[in-house]
Amino acid sequence: MTDLDPDLARDGPELTGEELHRRLTLAWRRPAGLYGWLSSTDHKEIGKRYIVTAFGFFLVAGVLALVMRTQLARPESGLITADRYNQIFTMHGTTMMFLFAVPVMEAVAIYVIPLMLGTRNMAFARLNAFSFWMYLFGGIMLWVAFALNVGPDAGWFAYTPLSGPEFSPGKRVDIWAQMITFTEVAGLAAAVVMATTILKQRAPGMTLAKMPLFAWSMLVVALMIIFALPAVALDSGMLISDRLVGTHFFNPYERGDALLWQHLFWFFGHPEVYIIFLPATGFISEMTATFSRRPVFAYPAVVLSLIATGLLAFGLWVHHMFATGLPRMGYAFYTAASMTVAIPTGIQIFCWVATIWLGRPVYRVPMLWVIGFIVTFVIGGLTGVMLASVPLDLQLHDTYFVVAHFHYVLIGGAVFPLLGATTYWFPKFTGRLMSEAWGKVAFALVFCGFHLTFFPMHITGMMGMPRRVYTYPAGMGWDTLNLISSIGAFILAAGFATFIVNALVCLRKGRVAGPDPWDAAGLEWATSSPPPVFNFPHIPAVASRTPLWDEGEGLPVMTGLRVDEREHLTTTVIEAIPSVREPSPHPTIWPLLSAIAIGVTFVASIFTPWALVVGLVPSAIALAIWFWPKNPTVPPEPTIE
């Protein structure tokens, strides 16, 4: 190494390689120890804690499912009381939908997207950190309540008037509604972070038309979250208000309307399932391309399908309300809209199959999950087409047929891709590969267990078994099918357990992975596994959709960012022309402290509305300190013009 000018503060031909790594690490690393960990603004750390937490909720909610299946394995089994069962099915649905399905997709994106886009951190790094703490606190509040037998018991969609003050006295439903507030704040914050990062922080040359399909799916999802989540936040706010301070939004005896709840809830609820599904389609696109050794067929068609799905998703919600007695002519519109949304999904399926057909596929474990996804999800999509028909739905609504449908689309359509994506990006997160052999075992157990559990439910539904029943009478013809489902559930659980154990063991003992173990095309594979804290030593530039396949070893990079201060690049929205050298926040404890102040305010407001007034003060102070600029550690530079 030559003698470097100590005044030199930028990367470039004179400052590259090991010395650059050392200087950048100094600038970007956070303090060691617990305090440093709690103050982290690194998207990779935040992403990992989000992923681990989400999987944790998945496991506990899954255990609840096993308890339910044990109860339902026999008629009138008497294992669990009605009250406990009703809490359990509510907690299962609520945890899976609010604490697992959406957060885990966000989580993977928080880790992967900045790497995929060639940038050093997400936009609003502190807001990113804050969003995790709000999510965690909401989840903890819910589960502590459940452990104390104050868990919600009105179902994951808490219809009024059942969930109102008269028929759900006590704090159970308030806990549920306030958990929504926590997770909605977290989700909305994460959506703003995600959308801004994808629009403004792509690598130079990565125009919107060259952006990876996973980034497209997350952009669409971030926008969907922005327009959908306020509906459930408003709904749950109105519910808490009815329960706590005597408003009458949902009280038909004081000019309110029980159905107002359903309209607002499903206006959120239907887009919600696509918020869960679209990131999974992004996973499938990435894995299919990598393991077919070619880009996805008809990229523009896939992008348009993502956008179309995102838009159409907002026009379907009444199909959850066909039995409520609304005008029939209106129903016809929602049937047509619900059918229409199958078209862009059908286009994506075609494009993935076409990619495999045209390519030279390699069947590593992530590809098995892709195949499993197609085989499974399509069944769920097709039963969805059935449920879109009003006459069919009026029979099948609220039966086990619907339970089968949504598990096919959620597990087949979201969890399978997630498990594939976890296997796929595991080497990037950890530097080691998961075991191929055990991955195949896990896949086989999950695939077989899943179908054994949920296929019979189509039949039990048609045989008249309603949903959300803690037991059922003998002699209805449902016994054997329920037993089969219950056996399947344990096989499914064994499969998930195998997957988790594989991941945990390979954290320490897996085969060491290089930067690009799958020989994939995206920018995330252009840096080491795991990436250094600053992601890329030099900011990469791209000229195609598959940079690593096209540029090979000679990926072009830009110079000129400071190395003594945290800096990343923002680019223009459509053409990704370099725009501003944006500073990135240092580690700070204030997002956590703000989340604590706001969290305590939210929890206390379940008991008295005055908590909002009192809690405003520490929350405002914490937020003000968060935003108050810190004294710079190095002198700010004048702009070079």
Add this chain to the structure above:
Amino acid sequence: MRRLAPLVALLALGGCHGQQAVLGGGGRDDALFGGLWQIFLIVTIVFYLVVLAGLTWAVLRRREGGEAVVRTTFYIWVGVVSLTLVGLSIASWLVDRTMNRAAHTGLTVEITAHQWWWDVRYISPGHPDQTLRTSNELHLPVGVPVQVILNSADVIHSFWIPNISGKQDLIPGRNNDIVITPTRVGIYRSQCAEYCGLQHAHMAFDVTIEPLATFQQWWGDGLLPARAPATPEQKAGYAYVTTRECATCHNISGTPATGKVAPDLTHFASRATIGAGTFPMNRGHLYAWLADPQRAKPGNKMPEIGLEPDQLHAVAAYLESLK
């Protein structure tokens, strides 16, 4: 035709002959529903097989190239999927429209759902004194379109007799109704199909479809006051029931028990079940219910009375006589 056998078997798996089954057969719109279901089932199975075939071919294919073929197939695929969905939408709409064509109803029944039991009123237009009130059971004449008016006294429930028709919710503050036409004599089972709280799983009722003459006879019998107690035990039971706690909530026509907030017991013993479809009507279950209703159906609105053994025998004897 022989190739359709597995398909028919699949349809048969739909519990064709259950008493609470979607394809159970017993309603005017069976053929319409069954036809629509078959169309959807066949179309979706075909599409699924096409996707599986495409996927299998893609997985097994060893050659490269073929972009042009794929592009053409893509347009065909989008066209076929779109047209099929349009067709399915139209089929669905036509069936829905036909199912909802106005029918001259020959009978009106008003059902009020409560947390975890059903209040049923048979209305005779112009003859209010002929209104029959029962609970937790439904008798209907075969072949007559019935307008069922749906009210709720508390939360949202759902009225659903799978053998006869699709469901409709009972929503407090909203006037819903459904027209159903049973077409087959028999006994079916209905179960509440919207989660309504603690004992949602035990909120069912029996549906007896009978010839018109039988139905009218049943209605007439139902209008008669409760049978007078005959044996000393029944008399003791009568004394208890009409003067103690029971009378506050329950109604037994022709007796001082005129409570309105619980199921009508006038002809209690002629029902097939106790507790809204929870237990079969027999002595053992009746005793269990009376001794401790909270043990039998936890959370239901009937409190534990704390009957002494002799009171228990008396009350049970009286109730058993209410045919």
Add this chain to the structure above:
Amino acid sequence: MMTPPPRFSGDLAHLPTHGFGHRSLTWWGIIGFMLIEGTFFALTIAAYFYLMSQEQSWPPPPFPPPNLIAGTLFTLMMLVSEIPNTIIKKAAEEGKLREVRVLLLVMTAIGLALLVIRGFEFNSLNVKWYDNAYGSIIWALLLLHTTHILTDWGDTAVLTMLMHTRHGIEARRFIDVSENALYWRFVWIVWLPIYLLIYWLPRLA
């Protein structure tokens, strides 16, 4: 690391470290926030119309419509506040620290006055939130908007303090002032339909 030397294809050193409008990351955050809060308001307004569609008369008897004085005074003051708001936005974009400092004090004072008038508004609605669903929904609309006034006032107050410290000269702080002014626009624009729905529709319907 035994990788070949990087292929340098461009230099970023000449780029500025900040920019106004869409060149600022926080601008995008503010737009995101407006979309979120705008959706909140749109849905609450939808609920208002939904509840209204079930009534023969609005407000449902026996409640009279809200008094016009406090609400109209509030609206006029909000519209007038756009004048100093536009000036301060321009001043921030031109880096004029003294003007910005003075106008921030003005905006903070205006915000405080508006909050006081808002208190009178709540008192003059002629219905309580627990009276019926009509009461609940107009209180909800007013409360939702009040949280915006309150948080924006809080932002403005903190910014006022900040601009009076030595941080005031930093370019990034001028961007904050400009974006705060942008958000204020959203707060009064969103108020206009709510004003009509609370005060005028019950008189015309």
